[in-house]
Amino acid sequence: MTDTAKKNLNQILSEAKQASAVLSNLDNDTRSGALEDMAHAIQERSAEILSANSQDLAESKKLLSEGKITAAMADRLKLSAAKVRDIADGIRQVATQPDPLGSTTLARDLDEGLTLYRRTCPIGLLAVIFESRPDALPQIASLAIKSGNAAVLKGGKEAQTTLAVLFDCLTAALKSRGMPASSLVLLSTREDVESILKAEGLIDLIIPRGSNHLVRHIQENTKIPVLGHAEGVCHLYVHDDADPDMAVRLAVDSKTQYPAACNSIETLLVHKNIAARYLPLVAAALLDRQVELRLDEPSYAIVSKFFPDANLAHATIDDWSTEYCDLVLSVKIVDSLDQAIKHINEYGSHHTECIVTTDAKAFETFFKSVNSSGVFWKASTRFADGFRYGFGAEVGISTGKLHPRGPVGLEGLVTYKYELIGDGHVVSDYSGEGAKKFLHRDRS
Amino acid sequence: MTDTAKKNLNQILSEAKQASAVLSNLDNDTRSGALEDMAHAIQERSAEILSANSQDLAESKKLLSEGKITAAMADRLKLSAAKVRDIADGIRQVATQPDPLGSTTLARDLDEGLTLYRRTCPIGLLAVIFESRPDALPQIASLAIKSGNAAVLKGGKEAQTTLAVLFDCLTAALKSRGMPASSLVLLSTREDVESILKAEGLIDLIIPRGSNHLVRHIQENTKIPVLGHAEGVCHLYVHDDADPDMAVRLAVDSKTQYPAACNSIETLLVHKNIAARYLPLVAAALLDRQVELRLDEPSYAIVSKFFPDANLAHATIDDWSTEYCDLVLSVKIVDSLDQAIKHINEYGSHHTECIVTTDAKAFETFFKSVNSSGVFWKASTRFADGFRYGFGAEVGISTGKLHPRGPVGLEGLVTYKYELIGDGHVVSDYSGEGAKKFLHRDRS
Numbered sequence: 001m002t003d004t005a006k007k008n009l010n011q012i013l014s015e016a017k018q019a020s021a022v023l024s025n026l027d028n029d030t031r032s033g034a035l036e037d038m039a040h041a042i043q044e045r046s047a048e049i050l051s052a053n054s055q056d057l058a059e060s061k062k063l064l065s066e067g068k069i070t071a072a073m074a075d076r077l078k079l080s081a082a083k084v085r086d087i088a089d090g091i092r093q094v095a096t097q098p099d100p101l102g103s104t105t106l107a108r109d110l111d112e113g114l115t116l117y118r119r120t121c122p123i124g125l126l127a128v129i130f131e132s133r134p135d136a137l138p139q140i141a142s143l144a145i146k147s148g149n150a151a152v153l154k155g156g157k158e159a160q161t162t163l164a165v166l167f168d169c170l171t172a173a174l175k176s177r178g179m180p181a182s183s184l185v186l187l188s189t190r191e192d193v194e195s196i197l198k199a200e201g202l203i204d205l206i207i208p209r210g211s212n213h214l215v216r217h218i219q220e221n222t223k224i225p226v227l228g229h230a231e232g233v234c235h236l237y238v239h240d241d242a243d244p245d246m247a248v249r250l251a252v253d254s255k256t257q258y259p260a261a262c263n264s265i266e267t268l269l270v271h272k273n274i275a276a277r278y279l280p281l282v283a284a285a286l287l288d289r290q291v292e293l294r295l296d297e298p299s300y301a302i303v304s305k306f307f308p309d310a311n312l313a314h315a316t317i318d319d320w321s322t323e324y325c326d327l328v329l330s331v332k333i334v335d336s337l338d339q340a341i342k343h344i345n346e347y348g349s350h351h352t353e354c355i356v357t358t359d360a361k362a363f364e365t366f367f368k369s370v371n372s373s374g375v376f377w378k379a380s381t382r383f384a385d386g387f388r389y390g391f392g393a394e395v396g397i398s399t400g401k402l403h404p405r406g407p408v409g410l411e412g413l414v415t416y417k418y419e420l421i422g423d424g425h426v427v428s429d430y431s432g433e434g435a436k437k438f439l440h441r442d443r444s
Numbered sequence: 445m446t447d448t449a450k451k452n453l454n455q456i457l458s459e460a461k462q463a464s465a466v467l468s469n470l471d472n473d474t475r476s477g478a479l480e481d482m483a484h485a486i487q488e489r490s491a492e493i494l495s496a497n498s499q500d501l502a503e504s505k506k507l508l509s510e511g512k513i514t515a516a517m518a519d520r521l522k523l524s525a526a527k528v529r530d531i532a533d534g535i536r537q538v539a540t541q542p543d544p545l546g547s548t549t550l551a552r553d554l555d556e557g558l559t560l561y562r563r564t565c566p567i568g569l570l571a572v573i574f575e576s577r578p579d580a581l582p583q584i585a586s587l588a589i590k591s592g593n594a595a596v597l598k599g600g601k602e603a604q605t606t607l608a609v610l611f612d613c614l615t616a617a618l619k620s621r622g623m624p625a626s627s628l629v630l631l632s633t634r635e636d637v638e639s640i641l642k643a644e645g646l647i648d649l650i651i652p653r654g655s656n657h658l659v660r661h662i663q664e665n666t667k668i669p670v671l672g673h674a675e676g677v678c679h680l681y682v683h684d685d686a687d688p689d690m691a692v693r694l695a696v697d698s699k700t701q702y703p704a705a706c707n708s709i710e711t712l713l714v715h716k717n718i719a720a721r722y723l724p725l726v727a728a729a730l731l732d733r734q735v736e737l738r739l740d741e742p743s744y745a746i747v748s749k750f751f752p753d754a755n756l757a758h759a760t761i762d763d764w765s766t767e768y769c770d771l772v773l774s775v776k777i778v779d780s781l782d783q784a785i786k787h788i789n790e791y792g793s794h795h796t797e798c799i800v801t802t803d804a805k806a807f808e809t810f811f812k813s814v815n816s817s818g819v820f821w822k823a824s825t826r827f828a829d830g831f832r833y834g835f836g837a838e839v840g841i842s843t844g845k846l847h848p849r850g851p852v853g854l855e856g857l858v859t860y861k862y863e864l865i866g867d868g869h870v871v872s873d874y875s876g877e878g879a880k881k882f883l884h885r886d887r888s
Contacts, residue, residue: 021789025812108834114823116833123845124815204845225669225846246868253870345465367863368469371568379558379866388874389560389862390552390884401567401648402669403847406862418833418850419811422823424690426697430832440834 009195012185013152013202017125019180020150024122028099030177035095035142037173039088042138045169046084052161053079053134060158069158073132077159087135087166090393091142097392100147100410107443110420111436115443117419122148124204126413127196128395129218131210132156137163139393140207141170141184147413152196152203154187163188197222207395212323227408229399231323232262233349234381237340237366239357240273246378247356248282251329253380254354256289260325262397263352263384267320267330269340275299275333280306291327294319298333320347337362341369348372350399352384373399373406453639456629457596457646461569463624464594468566472543474621479539479586481617483532486582489613490528496605497523497578504602513602517576521603531579531610534837535586541836544591544854551887554864555880559887561863566592568648570857571640572839573662575654576600581607583837584651585614585628591857596640596647598631607632641666651839656767671852673843675767676706677793678825681784681810683801684717690822691800692726695773697824698798700733704769706841707796707828711764711774713784719743719777724750730773738763738774747775764791781806785813792816794843796828817843817850 023031042049060074106118126149130136137153144151155163167186175181187196196203200223207227208218215230236254238247254265270278275298283293283303287310294315295303304312319330320343334340344353352374355366363377374384384407386394391409398405404412429436467475486493504518550562570593574580581597588595599607611630619625631640640647644667651671652662659674680698682691698709714722719742727737727747731754738759739747748756763774764787778784788797796818799810807821818828828851830838835853842849848856873880 018786021785021813021815024815025809110827110832110834114827118850121812121815219667223663225844243868249868249870253872257870257872257875341465342462365469367861368565369465371465371468371565372861374862374864376864377866379864379869380871382871383554383558383864383866383869384862388554388871388882390554390882400669401859403859405859406562415845415847415849417811417816418818418828420818420820420823420827422821422827424687424693425823425827426693427701427824427826427832428697431701438832438834 009187009192010199010202012182013125013199015182016150016152016185017202019183020122020124020148022180023145023148023150023183024101026148026179028101030179031146031148032095034145034173034177034179035091037176038138038142038170039091039095041169041173042084042091042166043088045165046081049084049162049165050079050081052165053077055161056159063158069132073156073158076131076133077162079134079162083135087138090135091138093392094142094146094410097146097410100414105416109439109441109443111425111439114420114422114425117421118416119419120414120416123413123415125150125152125202126205126207127152127154127199127203127224128207128209129154129193129196129214130156130208131214132159134159134162134166136209137166137186138170140209140395143393143395143410143413145174145183147410149413150183152185152187154192154196157188160188197224200224209396227398227400227404227412228396229262229349229351231349232264232351232397233267233321233323233347234263234265234351235267235269235344235348235353236265236381237269237334237344237353237355238271238274238278239337239355239359239362240271241358242274242278242356243358244274244278244281247278248285250354250356250378250380251282252285252289254382255286255291255329256327257380257382259327261382262323263381265329265354265381266323267332267347269332269334269343270299271337271340272298272333272335276302279303279331283307283310286329289327291329294328294330296332299331303331323349337365341366344370344372350401351397352376352381354379354381371401373397453631453636454643454646456626457569457643459626460594460596460629461646463627464566464568464592466624467589467592467594467627468545470592470623472545474623475590475592476539478589478617478621478623479535481620482582482586482614483535483539485613485617486528486535486610487532489609490525493528493606493609494523494525496609497521499605500603507602513576517600517602520575520577521606523578523606527579531582534579535582537836538586538590538854541590541854544858549860553883553885553887555869555883558864558866558869561865562860563863564858564860567857567859569594569596569646570649570651571596571598571643571647571668572651572653573598573637573640573658574600574652575658576603578603578606578610580653581610581630582614584653584839587837587839587854587857589618589627591854593857594627596629596631598636598640601632604632641668644668653840671842671844671848671856672840673706673793673795675793676708676795676841677711677765677767677791678707678709678795679711679713679788679792679797680709680825681713681778681788681797681799682715682718682722683781683799683803683806684715685802686718686722686800687802688718688722688725691722692729694798694800694822694824695726696729696733698826699730699735699773700771701824701826703771705826706767707825709773709798709825710767711776711791713776713778713787714743715781715784716742716777716779720746723747723775727751727754734771736772738772740776742777743775767793781809785810788814788816794845795841796820796825798823798825815845817841
């Protein structure tokens, strides 16, 4: 348990909020320098981190036998010397990213001597709630500090000894750079989560990283904006003119490369004109990789003819909106591109969808009409990821329509404010009789 | 009552949502052309609109005498031939704005032949809830259509005859351009509002335009993102080195140019070193304009000495967070720039704040540390407005930290999606042994 956990939580959040005002004033060198110090401290104290981790691992065996955590959770707890080095490298990668703050996205003379700017600035105080993976702490903390945000971090109780040492490395680095230690707060209890959800006015954005269940619980129990998604129901649509071999390769990668990931596909949509040719090919490849197929009537008829001995299932309406997180795939034949788009917009989760076609007009319609945060042409949905997009790291993927959307890296952790600079300009000069006209001239 | 109101509301919303997918596919010429047709129809049918408006006005007298609407509401109802012309001109101004859709904000080669774009796209289905002003309907509808969004519009019942004619002009224009008439929906009952608040998954963004009470009711009763703000508690801070005459001019304009507006100031913060010189000047100017002053102890001591006969009030802690919407101003003396910033961040509503100083370092600290959507240097807070910023029109002002923020015009009504174009690229080539490296080369 950290010192801070003993104080009144609202007081802690209030101090973190005040620290965020200090952070927003620091230059990039100071913020990035603190990240370099964090990376250095973590590498220096590697043995200590690994020893703390062994304690958590020993304890987790007990929790596992008592059914309080799952085997997967216990598994994600484990660090190694190589992993600690990766953590330090990851922080350094964030440090070297360009400064996300102070970018000018609008500069306009409203009149002579009256100039409007829109510039990026931090969001304020973030609350990140994550589960057993201890490397989430340094990753998220470094993204927060680099983007000038303060952060409250609630980790899994089963990782608490490891997290305490990592957290000490982070705050020591802040202190060594003269930055407020209250910029980062580590919490550990379930009651803390409930308090976070109620802290409107102090916390500006909540980022849950964990199970669908965790995300949904948070979304349903707070008025604070939540970044993230409960489900990832992604689609691959194979148009009638697709190259079947490419469509097989994309289906296999999108489904099997890491089936538990949110950007794996759950439903394969196939145009009726290519179904008889494509389905036997893709079914062979997927069945070979132990993928369970749940087929609508027309696709069942085709696949069962080719693979009479395979264990094929009939899809129900629930399959169209289910994230399996496993080697399971639902399959549906559609009459047209339009029907595919309608299916995706109705049953999907607005995460990432891919079309395989050679027709430029078809992919353009797909890109414009599918209202997901990612639309792909001839590329695996598994590319939907902050690291693969070149964001350095990500705090999550947002399937909402408002900013931030898609994989969220540093750019998603900043917002903007309007800055107006005049020289005593008043509105009354621009209204009524003989009103001055605005210039509205953009600066280049 | 419109035809649509007779159908089941969920069916109507569902059709509007489907229409939004069609709108997102239309080019700027088609969308802007429909706006030109709307403006034309409104001007053509001016007499009919004014006659409908007379009916609403006659009815409103009854409602007013029954206490069902306020005098201000009845007042806002009234249209004139000139106002109808202004409405049409307003729509034409939105039509000629640059296309907000399809702007590329990121273009990056992830690898040879694998290119990522981030492009602006519509949000989807908007729900706008407004009160008696009938000109809100064409203004908001034109902003929605121009930005490729469908919109559900709930107007005040007291304006329903006027709104029905205006709405007919709008949908006739959509039909004449072959656009789905269900892109715009007009609703009129209080029950419709409650249904809108529950329509998660169909409605993407709710925009309330009306009283603080209306906005707060909506914010507290929906899981859908709400654009807008309940309060506008704006500040003017006069630093110790300010030009007193300029600071008086800015205080007078920011408070009295239109006291009911959300961007008028409610609190004047004055540095202690300039208080004795500045307060008598500003008090004279404000008292002269019938502004009621609510002063903290130190400022009361100064002002009451100069104006012993004025009706001065003592400020209480509630004054620091109250939006008067009237000729009332609270005044507080602060010890430092830091104290001013802390006061604003603690008691303000994150709308718009101004600093008067000649010190570049002071205004920079103010700009970075004040976490409001607008920070001004030597300019009246009354400039915080979509028209004055050159956005053509605005649907509201957002005091939230996430997009959209500040005055919201067309740019705030679009979001973005990530588009990835490959040629059969799969993630498995980029992971494990012998993994290909990403290029992450930005296109200029």
